[in-house]
Amino acid sequence: GAVVSQHPSWVICKSGTSVKIECRSLDFQATTMFWYRQFPKQSLMLMATSNEGSKATYEQGVEKDKFLINHASLTLSTLTVTSAHPEDSSFYICSARDVNRDSQETQYFGPGTRLLVL
């Protein structure tokens, strides 16, 4: 399957700082990438959809000014958690949408970024 990388894999930061997470599709171009958040023993919750060359679209309840998303190229999307607080501590996972020749869509996930805000 396709490969998606995510960096960094671990972040520990002080409350009030901003954290930037990168998501890259390594062997395919992804016009659409997704950002999820997962709390312990919970399901993946979609935060926002990142579209190359346009503004991200956010799910209900997700603050767009707090979670800044930039999809500057067909292989890179970034999520910046601004002024992070302890309640933002979570597992952040990105995925990239790949469409094959049969128009079948599959999302491939990055390895995730574990954020701990002290």
Add this chain to the structure above:
Amino acid sequence: GQNIDQPTEMTATEGAIVQINCTYQTSGFNGLFWYQQHAGEAPTFLSYNVLDGLEEKGRFSSFLSRSKGYSYLLLKELQMKDSASYLCAVSAPNSNSGYALNFGKGTSLLVTP
């Protein structure tokens, strides 16, 4: 809204067969995915069903019945490394992104010797 249900936990013995069920009620349907997720790691893609029937891929098979809103993942010849969480996800229309994945809470499978 979207509703995806699957059992919380299952236990099975090494070498056995286990079936993980998933029922769904969604506004629209564009396919059902199964992912495997080991603790602390991101999900990895296992299977995709968009038409009714059984899709077989090695030790893993996935079945779909759209009329019943039902799918199952079948794991054969279980190995210890199959202990993981198995996520059922339905692709359905989303006003923000065209189609988006809606995840169940996952089934934690424990394989015992």
